[in-house]
Amino acid sequence: MQTKIITPVTRRDFLAAGTGLAAAAFSPHVFAFKKPKERLGVALVGLGYYSTDLLAPALQKTKNCYLAGIVSGTADKAEVWKKKYGIPDKNIYTYxxxxxxxxxxxxxxxxxxxxxxxxxxxxxxxxxAGKHVFCEKPMALNVRECEEMIRACKDNRRSLAIGYRCQHDPNTQEFMRIARxxxxxxxxxxxxxxxxxxxxxxxxxVRRSMGGGAMYDMGVYALQGARLAAGExxxxxxxxxxxxxxEIFREADEITHFQLHxxxxxxxxxxxxxxxxxxxxKVNYDKGSLHMDNFSAYENNKGQSTLGEINFPVDNQQAKQMDEDALSIMQNKPQLVPGEEGMRDIRIVEAIYQAAKSGGTVKLA
Structure with missing residues (x-):
């Protein structure tokens, strides 16, 4: 059975529909007659390693969404993608x-x-522009930016999901369940x-001004692991x-150690x-323990706890993530990892940089 999508009314709808329909556009059922899509089209913005080697191949395996377009500042690169994935010219954009x-x-x-x-x-x-958004982690440079992103999506009635693929991985979900x-x-x-x-x-x-540094990039995985394993x-x-x-890390941190209470x-x-x-x-509980190695890799995350083996094979994390996030949009349901979750991490990341600079303890509200 197909899922019905009711498209929100935009200013563009008003102008296209004329005054008669525009006057009635406040009814939530005005555009219910539109045929729902069986798959949602995804445009990748930025064609670096993650898009090229992971997301684009994953989109060849998804059921609820597909690679519909690209955004790139390099014409030669866009041409390669056009030929490889059969992307029409009208779906290829520049910045x-x-x-x-x-x-x-x-x-x-x-x-x-x-x-x-x-x-x-x-x-x-x-x-x-009226598009739903998937955004890679880390969500942004600071909490203020996160708030603006969340507000823009809410104001335009668009969904916002952060690319925390691990939260879609059943191995991660298992240690979350043990804590919960x-x-x-x-x-x-x-x-x-x-x-x-x-x-x-x-x-x-390695450029802090662009969001580089160990804490923003890899530290967020460790932060997620600790938060999700603690369940608080x-x-x-x-x-x-x-x-x-x-000589390499002139402005960004190469390694960041942090301790959470x-x-x-x-x-x-x-x-x-x-x-x-x-x-x-690694997690020590008062009635046992858990050890995962790897816990946040692109594949083969697995481990062992006092309760038994944790090993739930996943064919493709990115495909699972995008399929589930697309389905949430199609069913008009909350995202598994919304913008608010990305902002929780950034709030803590900001505090970690503050603590490293001051050498003291930072309390979190």
Whole structure:
């Protein structure tokens, strides 16, 4: 059975429909006669590694959405994508003419896959163009930007999902369940780390002004791991930055260690790194323990707890994420990972940088 989509009325609808229909447009049923789509069209904004090697291939496996368009500042790259995926010229945009996407019914969702410093701008422009938004993590540079993104999507009655693929992974959902149901009792101690060795001195990931740095990039995975494993929000934290290669990390943190304190008394020791290859989550409960290695990789996340093995194979994380987020839009249901969740992390990330700079403890509201 197909899911009915009721398209919100926009200013464009008023102008196109004429005064008679415009006068009646406040009825929620005016556009109910539109045939619902079986699949939603996705336009990828930014054709770097993540779009090229992961999202585009994943969109060949999705059931609820498909690769409908692209946005790129490089004509040669756009031409390659056009030929590889059969993308029509009318669905290929540059950053200069991006706003014309508002007139394209093929594109329902804009997936923002740009450096974090550009997330706010293109999320807001997409929402104003009448498109739903998927936005990669980290959501933005600061809480103020997150708030503006959330407000723009709400004002334009568009959905906003943050690309936390791991929350769609049943292996992550299992350690979240253990915390939620207290299957092994109270959480006491969490250790979590995510990192790889970044050696590109000219990459945006080592430029703090573009949203680079270990904490924004990999530290968010460790932060997510700790928050989700604890099943509660931290109330205070301390943090330390480490830079071992100043010739590369001239303005951004290479490694960030941070310690979270939770209201239940649980403590988390975490690391986000661009200098060490690491990916694990360990949790001690008062009735057992859990160890996942890997816990936030693109595939093969698995582990063991006192309750047994945690190993739920996932064919493709990104495909699962986008399919579930698209289905939420089609069914007019809340997103699994909405903008508010992305903003929770950014609020803590800001506090981590403050604590590392001051050398003291930062309390969280």
């Amino acid at each position: 200069a003419n991006f706003d014309q996407i508002a007139n394209n019914p093929d594109i329902d969702i804009v997936y923002v896959v740009l450096p974090p410093s550009m997330h706010k701008e293109y999320t807001i422009r997409a929402a104003k 149901e207290k299957s092994l009792g109270k959480v006491q101690l969490i250790s979590c780390a995510a990192g790889y060795k970044e050696s590109r001195a000219d990459n945006w990931k 929000e931290p109330v205070s934290l301390t943090a330390q930055h480490v830079v071992n290669r100043p 939770f209201p239940s008394g649980a403590v988390a020791s975490c690391t986000g790194s661009h200098g060490i290859n690491t990916n694990f989550l």
